[in-house]
Amino acid sequence: MRPFSITLPVTILAACFGLWGCSPAEQAAPEPSSETASANTDIENHSRIETPTIDEHSFANSNEVRTPHLHLNLAVDFDAKVLSGYVEFELEYLNENANTLVLDTEMLNIARAEAYTNGEWAHTEFTLGERDVILGTPLSVTLPVGAEKVRVHYSSSPEATGLDWVAPEGTAGGEYPFLYSQSQPHYARTWIPIQDTPTERLTFSAELRTPPELIGLMGANNPPNPERTGVYQFESRQKIPSYLMAIAVGDLEFHALNERMAIYAEPSILQSAVAEFGYTTDMMDVTEELFGPFAWDRYDQLVLPPSFPFGGMENPQLAFLTPTVIAGDQSLVSLIAHELAHSWSGNLVTNATWRDLWLNEGFTSYVENRIMEAVYGEERALMERMLDAQSLDAALPSLSERQQVLHIELAQRDPDSSFTAVPYTKAQQFLFFLEDRFGRETFDAFVRQYFADFAFQSLTTEQFQDYMERELVQPNPGKVSRTEIMQWLYAPGLPDNSPRPEVAAFERVAEAQARWFAGEPIDIRAWSIHERLYFLTNLPEDVSHAQLERMDKEFHLTNTQNNSVLSHWLVIAIQHDYQPAMPRVEEMLTSMGRLAYIRSVYAALAATPEGLEKARQIYVKAKPGYHVLTRDQIEDVLGL
Template identity: 50%
Template sequence: MNLCTSLVLISALASTQARAEDAHSYAKLDEVETPHLDLQLTVDFAQRELHGTATYTLVRHGDVDKLHMDTSELTIEKVELISEQGWQATSYKLGELHESLGRELVIDIGNVADQVRIHYRTAPTASGLQWLTPAQTAGKEHPFMFSQSQPIHARSWIPIQDTPALRLTYNARVITPAGLLAVMSADNSLSAERSGDYQFSMPQPIPPYLIAIAVGDLEIKSISDQVAVFAESYIVDDAVAEFADTPRMIEVTEELYGPYRWDRYDLLILPPSFPFGGMENPRLSFITPTIISGDRSLINLIAHELAHSWSGNLVTNASWRDLWINEGFTSYVENRIMEELFGKRRAQMELALGYQDLLADLERLDKEDTVLNIELGTRHPDDVFSQIPYVKGQLFLVYLEQQFGREVFDKFLRQYFDDFAFQSISTEQFKQYLSRELLAKHPDKVSQDKIDEWIHQPGLPEDAPKPESDAFEQVEKQMERWLKGAQLNTEGWTTHEWLHFINNLPRDISAVNMARLDSEYNLTNSQNAEIAHAWLKLSIIKKYEPARDRLRNYLLTIGRNKLVAPLYRELARTADNLKWAREVYQQAKSGYHPLTQSVTESLLYPDG
């Protein structure tokens, strides 16, 4: 798709689709929108900043002379408009600082200009960027920088209309120090040449939170003609082996839900400080190294990020109230991919583990935060990234599949992805589409009241699916025998079975049995990050001191929120552990992403 086609497409979509109100952006898309961005950036590791320009194409809706944009901690140096005389300076104003939203940037755009250029620089503390020193990387010779724009952190490194209701294409030129490779959520070259001057293009229209950048000492190795791995040298071969099933994942998803529309699908393996398991940046998913286990047991995360190429990247939530439209659909598609590749047994185990995590969140969260179409106000949307949009949203779709039958529901989903391709939609738009294309065509299956209960009521409906696994039943029988002194037969156990075993051990398990289990299976020193996490969490609860040194090392070397936040939460329950956790955190803090810092500090310092 070329730029002209992209602009025509995005303009047509803007004129036809309903605009969901986005409480987390100052943008006024009904007045002016910015469907194309040209970035010129220089990466300065010494100052821990990006500086350069952001140039936007303007599409006006009516007689307006102001452009409203989002910023966070940006220094705006100059703003210009294009005219017959070339680029001319124009006036602008930054609004008051809002704790969650940053500052509004209002630009005078006059009545005729169709482009605006903003000269700016980022702050070293930008929430959407992490800067690692050479000592914090595996190679120890070169620094590393990467972005995390979702949900509203793009505004911390680009002045932008930072709402998922906007879709834009972009081109970029990035200047880096010698010897480093820059990559973006765009058309990355597979050439190993490190010129220090890199050009990128993203011709498909994407929401702003999918603009991504990383710079580091990266190697490139291909898995197939369509898939390659970008990673530091220490892990690139392991990653290629671990993710060898990725091309087949693309094939089975296309068979189920239609064509992959993003050309390449590459994987960037980030340092362990990356705060998430993965980030679905189009063409280049960002992936944590903590899922490289050596046995491909955690690659459902790759299936999840790939699934976003249909649900999330192709059809996008219009606001962060609608996050379940991204994550619920993606979790559902992920599980279908895993079933197609690895069978019903494995897919069911993963579904059951997700359900257990959901039940824990339903118990932990405030009632109003267990609604799919959540009411956020201006709370930071980071707050809604729980198991609710992911697993409750997934179970909603599992419920619909059960009621209508898989064949009917698959046909509906495939048509949904086609009809809303490259659009951002609200929950209300989805409900209208569901009513017209599924409920009305198959009456007396599911009522509108039931749909509203799933989407707008807290908790789970009484008739919600309750996923179970026969494999886990066998694990539980073995657990009962082991607690009575028998040996475990763990031959053939996957990560999923180990997690179910550890997570369901009785909380009154004796110190003798903790030591026995550790002695027999060396769980304290497990190199599987997920198994180690489950064991270390249990060791905190049971005050199992032989695991304390490993717990410290784990917290110092991993920054993935899913793995470290529950450990800090558990440590914060007692005064002695809280004191110890704060000491460890002060050592770990500089290696954590700003998002991980924020989450951890809310747990360890709830009073500020």
């Protein structure tokens, strides 16, 4: 999933979309999925537009005509930075008198439309409506009587938000360009005319034409170890929501982990990725044991260029991952657990609208933590929960009361603004609260049945409430009151009964920190990433330059290769004008585009007039290597 908006202290990376496809643990301050936009990007005065379904972020008239299957035929043009070809939809009529199919688009060039009737394709009329700054432009295609399919010929724009065209110098190899998509939450419409709503699901097939030296992949059942033919065919037999449509093209190599799992990456980083992500097979085994069979054909992972703005994106059968998670010691693999957990929560059972995001990200954050406990032990899982809870506590004061509610009143505000710590960590805490009240055995059985009963469906918060009341609360009377549930779902802030994990290891870190500040040397070589971050995020405000110098020398902070530790350290160094770390600041900001790490560093620089000028100078150099979503947020921080 994707990144979300929080303030320090920040925990390690984990989905997200955070904003997309990432877990709360990887968020930076203050940032919004998936895994994008912060509260200040919310358009509070956005005039309301009537939409035909419960999803206020889609023009699609899926209440009249559904599109249960699409076929894509696209050519990839790196020189022009466009996809061109056509999309073809099979039609399912809910209203037999419907004579129009309405699709969502944004910045697409529509050439022509055809309808398939009585065994023949023929030209049909189309119109483009008025563009809305958030919703895009509705495309209305006329349906002749008896039309079975519709085909739209189009091309994307080089400025499409959902596509990142990475120049060769922005890749690991430096020789070939790279293309990847980011469709969540409502950017599929920037590269496909589509019913762009999580309320609807579809299967798809595709033919993709690429430069012959590059590999083309999609979020589908990719053939293992594909040959470089320049033409690739795909099929996804399982229904997915539109925000999980995914495409990637690059100089890639393949490494099988087992018969249904593999890693794709550029040649120079493939083996490092394999060493880092090898435990994904163990994570898969424990998740199936806990919550039921994996329902997809494959689970492949693709390492993207460093411009990818998020930790990961849970595209079914082809999870996207940032290279910044490759730390060499598996210290940041909670992100891997988060994206895998989405195969059950989010991908298999999906929020019906972005108001219901917590159903995706809260369940995923809960399952992620259960995976980490099963594979790495209870103490590590508890440390991650405690750090996430600290981040949520720090984030809540910066959020409006509306944003603090799980079932958020989103209306037609930018759906990116819903990707805060709340649907991730507050929702995770709600599920741990339920686990505590009903007992793990009972709650596990409920969650497993929930995934089975709603497999390949989208549901609302109200539907979940009804299901929980029937399947969990009523069969176990006296465990949880309706008032408690309503407070969790509909009240801002955290209830008094919110679970607060405490970890003995952090108490030991606090004791060691006190000894260190008293002048006693301490040995942190055996500390986990969580203990190191706890040490850094709980430093006294009056730490001196001499103490920072000693800390850097003893703990090797400025030269660390762990990007989570580095981002925290650089913020501290900037805030205290610790000059030995300043060269690393520019090096970091010009070598990656991951928002969870760079936004807090830019924000720390921008806190002073001199720092702001320096940050703007660095940004000019770094901007060409950033995704458009990254540029938007950093420019907001820098007042550009």
